[in-house]
Every structure is written in C-alpha cells, then in structure tokens.
Amino acid sequence: MIIDAHTHADEFDAWGWYDPPEKLLNLMIKAGIDRSVITSYSDEPGPANGLKNLEKYLKTYPDKLIGFVRVDPKYGDKAIDVFEHAVKNSKLIRGLKLHPIFQYS
Numbered sequence: 001m002i003i004d005a006h007t008h009a010d011e012f013d014a015w016g017w018y019d020p021p022e023k024l025l026n027l028m029i030k031a032g033i034d035r036s037v038i039t040s041y042s043d044e045p046g047p048a049n050g051l052k053n054l055e056k057y058l059k060t061y062p063d064k065l066i067g068f069v070r071v072d073p074k075y076g077d078k079a080i081d082v083f084e085h086a087v088k089n090s091k092l093i094r095g096l097k098l099h100p101i102f103q104y105s
Contacts, residue, residue: 001034003066009057010040010050017041021057025064038065039097043072044082051086058092068095 009021021038028036038057040050051069058067069086071079086093 002032004028004031004033004036007036007038008041009038009065010042010053012041012048012050014048015041021061021065025061028064035064035066037068037095039068039070041070043070043099044086045075045078046072051082055090055092058090062092066095067093068097069093070097070099073098 007024009019009024011018011020019041024036024038028034038054040048040054042048042050044051054067054069058065067090069083071083073079075082083096
C-alpha cells in the first residue's frame with residue numbers, strides 16, 4: 001500500500017483555490033497512490049470553512065483519505081479546543097497539521 005503523507009483538498013475563495021477531493025483522487029490514481037493524508041489550506045480556528053470541508057471530504061471518501069486538522073498554535077487554548085474537538089468527535093480526523101511558514105509570530 002502506498003500512502004501520500006502530505007496532500008491538500010479545500011475550497012478557499014480568499015486565495016482563489018478550488019481543489020476538491022476528486023481532483024486529488026484523480027492524481028492519486030495516476031500516481032498509483034492508495035491513500036492520502038489530507039488537510040485544508042486554512043488554519044483553525046479561522047474564518048474559512050477548512051475543517052467543515054475536510055470532514056465532508058472524509059465522509060465521502062473514507063477508504064481513500066486520512067484527515068489531519070490544520071491548527072494555528074497562535075490561538076492558544078482555542079486552537080487546542082478545536083483540535084481536541086475534531087479528534088474526539090470525528091473518527092475520521094486522525095492527526096494534526098502545523099504549518100510553521102504561515103504560523104510564525
């Protein structure tokens with residue numbers, strides 16, 4: 001089994017990015033990848049719908065996608081709450097994505 005450990009699927013209007021999971025799945029087929037760890041483009045907690053989109057994609061393709069919630073630690077306890085809530089309440093969220101290039105202080 002081949003797993004890609006770093007992919008994105010999201011619909012993020014502010015940046016003009018529209019990458020639905022079907023686009024990723026087509027690329028996976030071409031590359032011979034069985035499953036992919038995906039995260040959104042946006043950090044939580046934030047104004048975008050990244051986590052909601054991620055959960056929707058994971059429910060649609062549970063045998064192909066493994067979800068990691070993207071959290072910005074600058075939000076302190078609120079970020080921890082979002083992460084804990086996502087992991088405890090969604091059996092599809094399996095991990096955490098930190099992005100230090102965007103999350104510097």
